[in-house]
Amino acid sequence: MSESATKMKRVTNIQAINAAIADAMAEDDMVLVLGEDVADPEEGGVIGVTKGLSSRFGEERVKSTPIAEQAIIGAAIGASLVGFKPVAEIMLMNFTTVAMDMIVNHAAKLRFMSGGQTHVPMVVRTMTGVGMGSGGQHADYLEAWFAHSAGLKVVAPSNPADAYGLMRAAINDPDTVIYIENLPSAWTQGDAPEPGHVVPIGTAKVVKEGSDVTIVSYSRIVNDALAAAAMVEEEGISVEVIDLRTVVPWDKEAVFASLGKTGRCCVVHEAVAQFGVGAEIAAVVSKEFYGRLKAPVARLGAPYAPVPYSKPLESAYAPSARQIADEVIGLMA
């Protein structure tokens, strides 16, 4: 699967991530994979993201684990400490709640607490996002927790090519990277990455240029931001859409450059708005552009509530393209 993905024209996010891990494993024996169901006897993961890897690289390097997230992250940390680059899967982001000690008290801090003697170059892959009809415990975006925990990096691609490039960068990174995959769009296709394509961590991308309003976003919802941009374009509003790709460290330079043009900012994410990543961006932007903004910074995120099950509620939970468009229009008022 992996070799072909970069030879195809269009690939899914699953194929892109699979190819990135496979290519990294082929290049470097120190790259490992572990997590629930990740090996091929278990079908290479619940949705097949790691399919083929254990058959190709062996079950010593690609290990299915018991349902035991502390043990998973602990094993990844330990292997990291002796030179490996493990890619650990926590199936869904809500399950990181049972592994927060390992991630935050250990992975994030060992470099600092050891005075630089050790470090933890692991990647924690985890999926999330509303749309699967799974209710309150399977779809939270918790990137704000990790962003608040110094020592971690956080990335969240919106399309297959970036998914590939960020995975390659994450595996090579000397520190722990939380790699967030959007589950409902896992099967969505996009342009295939070039083999070996790396998206440096910390670099945003202007996915659409514009001059009136800057939308700052990341992960799947970037696509809704693009749709919103198209909607308002018809009303004569020119929107620039920035896909942060990396939440920590976020690309201030790119955001500031865009705001220098537009003077209007709308931050959009799927996570709950309150105390979310958007708050940090809004706070920094409001300060940096004090007196230069043409409107207050707008923030869009999920309501202050758990994810609901009922379809109409679930569909209304994350900001929609329409809501984003309305917010943008509001900024122009």
Added chain:
Amino acid sequence: MSESATKMKRVTNIQAINAAIADAMAEDDMVLVLGEDVADPEEGGVIGVTKGLSSRFGEERVKSTPIAEQAIIGAAIGASLVGFKPVAEIMLMNFTTVAMDMIVNHAAKLRFMSGGQTHVPMVVRTMTGVGMGSGGQHADYLEAWFAHSAGLKVVAPSNPADAYGLMRAAINDPDTVIYIENLPSAWTQGDAPEPGHVVPIGTAKVVKEGSDVTIVSYSRIVNDALAAAAMVEEEGISVEVIDLRTVVPWDKEAVFASLGKTGRCCVVHEAVAQFGVGAEIAAVVSKEFYGRLKAPVARLGAPYAPVPYSKPLESAYAPSARQIADEVIGLMA
């Protein structure tokens, strides 16, 4: 201990919290206490916050537990579901990392997910704060995580009287309240509360009036904010200090009222600044007071780093009165 605390003139935070729990237990048989070392055979807690309670109310209502934070919070949730009001201790805030599933996926969400059929009226007491020389895993302020998790309330008193009043309110609250105690100031004295004194959740207090700059803060560091206010007063700057006391839901009305006077805002907390509670406040204030602020909102918090051990570093980790004062002066420039 408890009965006397509200009869004394000056009490420590420990005495105030102890008295609040004891008074609540005396009034209501449904109030329970559990956690590591909390019963009297274990000396009523590592620093004695729950001393005397098991002797007075019995070991069925005040239970020492194994070191098993998931079991602790789980037991508290279960008891809550059948009508009790448990006060569960997670000794230090960093240890909530092993209980996040219970707190965030369950306690915070059961009311919503059950469509209002059940609810979890528990209090989670937890201590934290730099100053004990305990290094990277024992002093983090993680209130931003809980604040980002809808369904929880979060309180953090700065003095014994509020500690008493917020504990009484938290125990009576129909939802889960994260009750944050500052460890290094546990033995600090303040005016004693009136017996039965309740500080309603969600109400801030103007602890010092002023007209030039509003400092918004909570927990121990409010005291440094007051010291900073005194410092700059000498330079002719009049500072209003707001002790939020409740982080969720935070008292916007009180903050807005003050900013209506001052037009300048400095948010101060001990937690890491980046992606912290201060970001939310700054974002909201920047938007609400767009065009009416006399300076950009300032945020002060710990640096983006784990808590260091070495004394000079530890002392420099949380914002000092001097730093707060400088920030305030900066706002006037």
Added chain:
Amino acid sequence: MTDNAGPDGPTQLEIYRRVALLKANDERSRKVILAGRLVMPYYSYRGQEIIPSVMSAVLNDDDYLVTIYRGIHDMLAKGMPLKDLWAEVAGRVDGTCKGKGGPMHLTYPKKGIMVTTGIVGSSMPIANGIAWGSRILKNGRVAVATFGDGASNIGAFHESLNLASLWKLPVIFLCQNNLYGEHTSYERATSVKRIADRAAGYDMPGVRVDGNDPIAMFKAAKQAVDRARAGEGPTLIEAMTFRFQGHVFGDADNYMNKAQKAAAVEADPVPIFRARLISEGIASEDELAAIEAEIERQIDEAVEFALASPFPELSELTTDVYAEGPAA
């Protein structure tokens, strides 16, 4: 203090009534999904019907249950009404949770169904607290936590069993060992031959029982419940069974051992139980057929009721977050 009698005839018939309901409901669920009338993540329990049917026959209505995503069998057996259940999985206002919880979070305190969790292992710590509360109130109620074999490897299992044993709580840990945890087989995830043997590590009775055998299951359940009610503390029951479907309805289940699965389906406990009831004269073919027909009728009614029920208003997005309504 407990005798070792199996269930008498009427009790067996009562159990079968539940078993038939569960089986019919599972089959209908898959049918309704396949027909496109309902979209939901569905965790089939087909093959595991005997366990909760027996357990609930041993429990009182006001005893407590904490169950998991794969727990609709547990809930139906415990007495959740079909209409409320179907309306909930359809996401409608008439559902147990007004449609806000869904199939993984069905809740029905009227019959003691306190929590349904989607997080592996999390039923156990909560059941402990309910049991603690029961004991303080001296109301004689016990709490049952159900979970899977895979869940026996997560930390919460360990913490919960230790606490329950120390505190002598009136709780039953009911492990439904269906030999798979998601795509992973028992042996690939669990280091010990029998999960029941882990009970010794908590000085707790642990029993492995054929969960597909109503008589054996009844004895084990009765003993555990009697023990709990008598204040003698918790029991770990490992009830052996098998999951006839993949982890979630629709998955390809290539990871399952074909021969093992075929053998399990061949040994489907439901028709075996049914045939025995007839051969032992506990019920006639006609009686059972009538029960089954009535069940089908009730399910028909529930499905139609559910699909006719309205969806919740959008304002429900922010209600039930706090007692007082929307915050922050």
Added chain:
Amino acid sequence: MTDNAGPDGPTQLEIYRRVALLKANDERSRKVILAGRLVMPYYSYRGQEIIPSVMSAVLNDDDYLVTIYRGIHDMLAKGMPLKDLWAEVAGRVDGTCKGKGGPMHLTYPKKGIMVTTGIVGSSMPIANGIAWGSRILKNGRVAVATFGDGASNIGAFHESLNLASLWKLPVIFLCQNNLYGEHTSYERATSVKRIADRAAGYDMPGVRVDGNDPIAMFKAAKQAVDRARAGEGPTLIEAMTFRFQGHVFGDADNYMNKAQKAAAVEADPVPIFRARLISEGIASEDELAAIEAEIERQIDEAVEFALASPFPELSELTTDVYAEGPAA
């Protein structure tokens, strides 16, 4: 595959050298704190010296250790230099971690001391990963995770032992059972009589041994290490001992059983071991006195070195957070 011989004379003397170092260092630490020369949270290990002294005599220099806040005995035994250690607990730049980790997070990879954690239970999951790495690299190194009796009740213990057994990892779980976890006695926290018995729940050998008896401890440690190195998998060792001081230096320890404590102090394993070395002719009083004097001298030197070492620059506050330096 392993014989069951105890340590020979030279090995015993080697062990004693460590034991004496550990005991002297603990006593000096408390003295320095009491004198006000140093302020630090100090978790005394007095009474537990035999366990790590033996364990490290069985290990190679490049074997791995993951230890806990109460672990300075483990680290010294494993070879952490006194000067680096003292400078670290004094928070100075010459410390193992430039003063940034402190007594709860001492780290010294040069001797395989990979992590010191302040979170109960967290040594075990990490040791597994190190052991996995060793096996992939086929370097023959084993990993030891030490932890306390209290830690045997937390989820991470369970998850780690299950994984280690399943994966047959070259890891040793060394539980130092000092009968207290903070203020809570063993019986008030742990449902099972012997922690070692929990090993059966993971199909893993579990052995309870008198950790204060160097011969018994040696045999148990050797067997576990040999087993791990031979690729036969993990072992749980429950080494019985006692903590002579309160949980953290300075606490009132009224929660400890006075008689039990007096008896344990009476049976102080260090003088007993010392006397036996002399009575069995392994060493003379003079030799031991010389060793002890030399240790005192080295500690003197280390303390003075540490207190003369400068504190780190404030810029260290934000270095070592990421490889590239400050972020966000």
